[in-house]
Amino acid sequence: MTEQSNRLSTFHGGLKLDGHKTMSLTSPIGKAVIPAKVIIPLHQHIGDTGELLVKEGDKVLKGQPLTLSSSYVSAPVHASTSGTIVKITDHKIPHPSGLSAPCVIIETDGKDEWTEVSPVEDFRQLDATELRNRIRHAGIVGLGGAAFPTAVKLNPGPDQKIDTVIFNGAECEPYITCDDMLMRERADDVISGIQISLYALNTNNGIIAIENNKPEAIGALNQAIKKSNATNIKVISMPTLYPTGGEKQLIKVITGKEVPGNGLPADIGIIVQNVGTMAAIHQAIHFGKPLISRIVTITGKGIKKPQNLETLIGTPMADLIAQCGGYKDDAEHLVMGGPMMGFTLTTDQLPVIKGCNCLLVETSELQKKSRPTMPCIRCGECVRVCPASLLPQQLYWYASSKNFDKVQDYHLFDCIECGCCAQVCPSQIPLVQYYRFAKTEIWNLERERQKSDHARMRHDFRQARLDKEKQEREERLRKKKEMLAKKQQQENAESGEEDPKKAAIEAALARVKAKKEQAGLTPKNTDNLTAGQQKLIEEADKRRNQSKAE
């Protein structure tokens, strides 16, 4: 059933890396201890946050939903064990920013008591929509790290025919072994989840793609396939080459097809799903259990007992570290994810989230590689290894000079941040950092543009409103004047009198005249006049009287 790797295609570049996988493969998957408190971030996936369903003080049972997703691209979160909600507040979450986000904090009661679940005996009795709905309500997201809502991925749309579904068991990044262990120990669950996915996508062509450094996993899956007589699933063993597990790279290796630049795999009839996600689907459909735990690899040279632990979502990382014997003396960095694509955390007081596949404790030894950065010598090593066929040195040049148009012309957004280029760069340039910097800058510019478009619209709208109001005011004023005038005319016509305004003015004029006469027409500033002045006045008076007489 396992196909030979010589019929496979290859992708450009890639690196052979030291796996460092055995250290966490020595013991079977353990069970992480139920912590005193679980901290459940409301947002652990790509898409919108759901609406909160609970409040502080509520008692919750294991598996009880904490949020409700009303938008399409979203996933609810659930209580991972039973207990009391002590706080709903911002708490630090595992994110490169080190920022906080809203979390539900549950004080556990240790009973681990399940809420009511509704298992499905035969999923074939349900239609694809109903299955997707259940997967959606179970809060299942891609467990390979991207955390994209699985129900959305299982619904490519009516006019998108899917003919191949690839189940990603490559796990190509060093140190991480959670998928390997899952496939070894829970192959039946994985196959069962795959059957549900294939049924929901209405296709009969499932391929489990695994790197050939995992013979036990391949064996276990083949056995599970045989046991369940699954003729629609086959296992393909691929050469171990980082990053074979990248979606586009995997598709290239398995099918030889290229996903178009800005396109999705579904555009060429392919969907890629992580094997861990399949086990979660199995739990959700056959047992009605939502995604409340995941397998986390706790490993690295800086941890005493590296192993895989089935961990409740929301368990503080510090608890996991403690269960693995704690840090060694030379432990330096805690990384979430692998050494190539993960990011460094500044504290271990953070909850495990759905997308957390690995906690890597690095020692100073691993960090020593970071010698000072030198200028780029244009050796082209980065170009040789880039699995996305990009020109990393050009990207670096344009990203560092903040030329965000140019950096996009060089397909920045096709970069999968695999880190191959930075790994081989003889000048030790942290290339991926520059790409991450440029990506977030560009997103931010786009957000600002949208915001200013919105402000322009609001401003124009206000302007239009003000203009309209002014017009209306003027109109009202004009109407009122007209009405008054009309009324006056009518009144005048009725009483047969003259225009009262005119009369009033005349009356006023008359009053002024009377007053003047009363004063005897004597100007007030005629005391103390010189003889000359007096004469001038008399002459003027004479002229005036003369002209009056005339």
Next chain:
Amino acid sequence: MSILTAVITLGLIAGIFGLLLGYASIRFHVEGDPVVDKIDALLPQTQCGQCSFAGCRPYAEAIANGEAPINQCPPGGETTILALADLLGVEAIPLNAEHGEEKPVATVAIIDEQVCIGCTLCIQACPVDAILGAAKQMHTVIEDECTGCELCIPPCPVDCIEMIPLKETLETWKWPLPEHTHTAPKI
């Protein structure tokens, strides 16, 4: 039968409205000046008036008519100047400090709801209708709509409006530029 009547009636109504809308779009079409539009698209739309014009569009018109230089918009800062220089094919010049300085972080207005007397003066000043409230009622700023123009601050008789820096969220957080930047060689 009644369905048919309904369909026909609705169809007719739709048709009439279609014609009306079509007519309106021709009759009331406003000829926009494409250059002004392009300049306006690059301005931040804070509508603060710091450029000494009554908003972004008037400034855009002045630039288009060659009546104002491109360095008078503090909210846009260097980014806007560079974009304008690029669009108009002119040399980028530093921001004219007479018009103000570029704010290091974006801010939004917040009203101290205990102190607000509900005078509505800020509502009248806000260029984007971001303030909610009625006479003698407490007022509040819709954070998402506020452009941070600060125009509402001077009119407030009880000084209860303050500008606060916009909180960084997971969506707005940006990776920093790595520290050791060497100039890449010229190509």
